[in-house]
Structures are given as structure tokens and as C-alpha cells.
Amino acid sequence: MNGVAEMRDLPLCVDLDGTLLRTDLFYESLLALLARKPFVLFLLPVWLLRGKAALKREIASRVDLDVATLPYNDQLITELAASSRRKRILCTASDSTLADKVAAHIGLFDLVLASDGQRNLSGPRKAAALVEHFGERGFDYAGNAAIDLHVWRHARRAWVINASDSLAAAAAKGCPVETHSAPSNGGLKSWLRAIRMHQWLKNLLVLVALLASHRFFDAGAVASTLSAFMAFSLCASGVYVLNDLFDLAADRQHPRKRMRPFAAGDIPLVAGMFAAPALTAAGIAIALLVGPMFALVLLVYFATTLAYSLRLKRVAMLDVVVLAGLYTIRIIGGAVAIGSVLSFWLLAFSMFTFLSLAMVKRYTELGVLLANSRSEASGRGYNVEDLPLIQSLGAASGYIAVLVLALYINSPESLALYHRPQVLWLLCPLLLYWMSRFWVIAHRGEMNDDPVVFAALDRISQAVLLLCGVIAMVAI
Numbered sequence: 254m255n256g257v258a259e260m261r262d263l264p265l266c267v268d269l270d271g272t273l274l275r276t277d278l279f280y281e282s283l284l285a286l287l288a289r290k291p292f293v294l295f296l297l298p299v300w301l302l303r304g305k306a307a308l309k310r311e312i313a314s315r316v317d318l319d320v321a322t323l324p325y326n327d328q329l330i331t332e333l334a335a336s337s338r339r340k341r342i343l344c345t346a347s348d349s350t351l352a353d354k355v356a357a358h359i360g361l362f363d364l365v366l367a368s369d370g371q372r373n374l375s376g377p378r379k380a381a382a383l384v385e386h387f388g389e390r391g392f393d394y395a396g397n398a399a400i401d402l403h404v405w406r407h408a409r410r411a412w413v414i415n416a417s418d419s420l421a422a423a424a425a426k427g428c429p430v431e432t433h434s435a436p437s438n439g440g441l442k443s444w445l446r447a448i449r450m451h452q453w454l455k456n457l458l459v460l461v462a463l464l465a466s467h468r469f470f471d472a473g474a475v476a477s478t479l480s481a482f483m484a485f486s487l488c489a490s491g492v493y494v495l496n497d498l499f500d501l502a503a504d505r506q507h508p509r510k511r512m513r514p515f516a517a518g519d520i521p522l523v524a525g526m527f528a529a530p531a532l533t534a535a536g537i538a539i540a541l542l543v544g545p546m547f548a549l550v551l552l553v554y555f556a557t558t559l560a561y562s563l564r565l566k567r568v569a570m571l572d573v574v575v576l577a578g579l580y581t582i583r584i585i586g587g588a589v590a591i592g593s594v595l596s597f598w599l600l601a602f603s604m605f606t607f608l609s610l611a612m613v614k615r616y617t618e619l620g621v622l623l624a625n626s627r628s629e630a631s632g633r634g635y636n637v638e639d640l641p642l643i644q645s646l647g648a649a650s651g652y653i654a655v656l657v658l659a660l661y662i663n664s665p666e667s668l669a670l671y672h673r674p675q676v677l678w679l680l681c682p683l684l685l686y687w688m689s690r691f692w693v694i695a696h697r698g699e700m701n702d703d704p705v706v707f708a709a710l711d712r713i714s715q716a717v718l719l720l721c722g723v724i725a726m727v728a729i
Contacts, residue, residue, distance in 0.1 A: 266383055267362075268401060268414075269343060269344075273343070274326065274518070275517070276518045278345075282313050285318060288499035320351070326414065342383075347368060397414050405427040413433040452489065458580060458603075459481045459590065463593075465595075467670075477544075477590045484539040488533050491529045491533030491534075492533070494515075498515055498526065500562070547590045577610075609647045613647055619640050619643070651692070655688065672729060680724055
């Protein structure tokens with residue numbers, strides 16, 4: 254009986270990355286550093302020459318992670334809290350600078366063993382350290398990865414956490430498996446959310462040039478437009494993934510964005526670090542098939558979006574102008590893909606329209622913060638006191654867009670393109686109603702985070718779009 258009690262009282266040693274956490278602190282800290290100082294990327298090989306432990310220490314010493322917002326394995330923490338009779342050891346290959354912060358936040362660990370800038374406490378080194386402290390078979394160990402097999406060979410019992418059945422079977426060859434939990438990461442649904450496939454609706458803007466030039470039945474133009482749509486969509490998905498990786502800290506402080514796959518730990522960060530360039534490269538490859546000029550437009554879009562993700566989104570007002578420009582670039586890309594010339598009127602109309610929608614986006618985000626009794630938007634240059642200003646500027650921009658349309662109707666370009674241009678006047682009250690309704694919905698707090706996607710899925714917006722199409726066809 255005493256022997257059983259002693260075995261239950263053996264120290265429980267717990268891995269950090271992927272086990273206690275649903276993320277990896279090395280990649281968390283690396284991405285946080287690159288988001289602030291992108292050129293540090295060129296120093297990484299220099300630091301790595303001194304070893305992995307030195308690399309981790311260099312990165313950890315330059316970042317300040319908010320460990321309270323990290324995605325934790327709540328079930329494991331509950332089990333640790335219930336094991337109060339045992340010594341609980343946090344044993345990780347992460348740098349001690351970060352591991353100590355996590356241990357202090359959890360408040361359940363008696364000892365922290367971690368990489369110290371000289372020794373990378375991973376695999377065989379971790380096993381040796383635990384045997385040195387507690388003896389052969391003198392501890393239980395909770396881990397989640399194949400490299401933990403080195404430790405389980407010396408442990409009394411294995412806790413296989415957030416891992417596959419095959420890893421549990423491999424661990425059982427080294428010691429009995431006391432508990433096993435299936436992986437909660439990944440899955441098609443999580444990836445579809447990560448690449449924001451629903452956001453591909455925005456890239457239908459490449460159709461504008463095809464419709465404006467009345468080339469609906471030109472097979473070549475239609476094929477080029479569809480290719481342009483796929484190129485923008487893949488490239489945009491790559492940027493969305495990259496943006497989410499760089500914006501982890503801000504997303505975790507947002508009521509809804511904290512559930513995004515990378516912020517919530519549903520997809521490993523390293524998978525996203527491979528997916529982002531792969532998606533972008535696929536989009537550029539398709540763009541080159543469309544034509545070199547279109548590929549150039551897509552590269553401008555990518556560079557602008559990257560600049561937005563790294564820096565420009567933090568600059569108040571400049572961020573919404575850049576967002577409006579990114580929507581307009583899609584329209585330009587569609588025109589370049591089919592060799593069409595865009596008019597001044599269309600570009601002006603789109604810029605003011607999307608500036609208004611970008612303002613709606615910021616207004617909605619600040620409204621959520623106000624409802625949650627917070628004053629500042631994390632990672633943005635706004636606070637809730639800006640709400641009235643954003644509302645007035647956004648509504649004014651939307652009305653200016655309708656004014657541009659009204660001036661276009663009597664222009665020589667309109668008279669040359671439409672048989673009955675006077676019919677186009679019916680568009681003005683429709684768009685005034687739609688824009689006003691949009692801002693009323695935002696003011697009531699009923700708008701989601703992305704007004705363009707909201708408009709694409711909103712039945713009244715769909716009806717307004719259909720009526721606009723009918724009016725345009727009658728005018729033609």
C-alpha cells in the first residue's frame with residue numbers, strides 16, 4: 254500500500270510547448286520579434302552559430318510576451334491543480350526567461366528546468382537532467398512530441414498529451430502510459446478559417462473591369478479574370494496567415510479574434526510559417542500565367558499588404574486609406590488582366606466607397622472595445638474617444654462616393670458607353686440608402702468585423718446589388 258502511495262507521489266514533470274501550452278514559445282517569441290523588427294531575420298543565422306540555446310536566449314531577451322493571454326491546456330492545468338501532493342516540475346526546451354514567466358503565471362510548479370542560453374534542454378539532455386534530479390524511473394513525464402520518447406524511456410509513467418495514438422503506442426514501449434489525450438490541433442475547418450476562404454469574396458472586385466467594359470461574353474477575358482481572382486485569393490490568404498502570425502498578441506486581447514486558429518493554438522505556428530509563403534508563391538505563379546503586368550500589380554498588392562501588416566495598420570487614419578487602396582488595387586488588377594483601361598470615375602468611386610467601408614471596420618472594432626469597457630485598440634492607433642470622428646469621416650466618404658457617381662452620369666464617358674445614361678440616376682438613391690443603412694447597422698453594434706463580407710452575405714445588400722445590375726443593363 255505504501256509502495257502504491259509512493260508511486261503516486263513521484264514528481265510529475267511537465268513539458269511546456271504543445272503540452273501545457275497549445276502553442277510553442279520559441280515561435281511565439283520569434284514572430285513577436287520579427288513583427289517589431291523584421292530585419293532581425295538576418296541576425297538569426299549569426300545567433301544560431303552559437304547553438305540553439307543561444308538563439309533562444311537572444312530572441313527571448315528582446316521580447317515581452319504577455320503569458321496571461323497564451324492558449325493553455327486547461328484540462329492539464331486542472332489535473333495539475335488536483336495533484337497537490339506531488340512535486341510538479343516544469344521541464345522545457347524553451348528559454349528560462351519565458352518559462353519562468355509561465356510558471357509564475359500558473360502558480361503550480363515547484364521547480365522550473367529550462368534552456369539557459371548555453372544548454373538546450375531538449376530530448377536526451379532533458380532526460381539526463383530529470384534522471385540527475387530524480388533518478389531512473391523516479392518521475393512521471395507529460396509530453397506531446399516524438400522527441401519526448403527520449404524522456405519516457407527513463408520515466409516511471411507517461412502522460413501523452415495532445416498527441417496521436419501512434420505516439421502513445423511508441424511511448425508505451427518505454428514506460429506505461431497513464432493518460433493519453435488526442436490532438437486538438439489542425440483539421441480542415443481550422444485551416445479554412447486560417448486562410449479566410451470566406452474573404453475570397455472581396456476578390457470578386459476583379460470582375461468590376463470585366464463588367465464595366467461590357468465584355469461578359471469574351472471567353473479570353475473571362476478566363477483571365479477567373480485566373481486573376483485565384484491569384485489574388487491565394488496571395489491574400491498567404492498574407493492573412495502572415496498577418497495572424499504577426500498579430501497574435503493583439504488578437505488574443507480581442508473578444509472575437511482570440512478564437513482565430515493561430516491565436517487559439519488550433520494550428521501550430523510553424524505550419525503557418527510554411528503555409529504563408531507557399532500560398533503567396535502559388536498566387537504569384539498564377540499571376541505570371543495571366544501576364545507580367547498583372548503579376549506586377551499583384552506584387553504591389555502583396556508589398557502594400559505586408560507593409561500594412563508590419564507597420565501601417567498601427568498608424569491611425571493611414572491604415573484606413575491603405576485598406577481602401579488595397580480594395581482598389583483589386584479592381585486595377587482585374588482591368589490589367591484583361592487589358593482594359595479604367596476610368597478616373599471608377600477609381601474615384603471605388604476609393605471613396607472603400608474608405609467608408611474601412612472606416613466602418615474600425616468603428617465596429619472600437620465599438621466592441623467600448624462594450625467591453627476597454628479604451629484602446631491593441632496594435633492599432635485608435636481609442637474609443639475616436640468613435641464620433643470615425644463615424645463622421647466614414648459617412649462623409651460614402652456620400653462623396655455617391656456624388657462621384659452622380660457626376661459620372663452626365664460625363665462624356667457615360668454618354669458614350671450607355672444608350673440610356675439617364676436611367677443610371679436611379680443608382681444614386683439606392684446607394685444612398687445602402688450606405689446610410691450600413692452606418693446605422695454599425696452604429697447599433699450589429700456589424701461584424703469585416704463590412705465587405707457582411708455586405709456580400711447581407712440579403713438587403715444583395716438585393717441592392719441586383720437592382721443596380723438591372724438598372725445598368727437597362728441603361729446599356
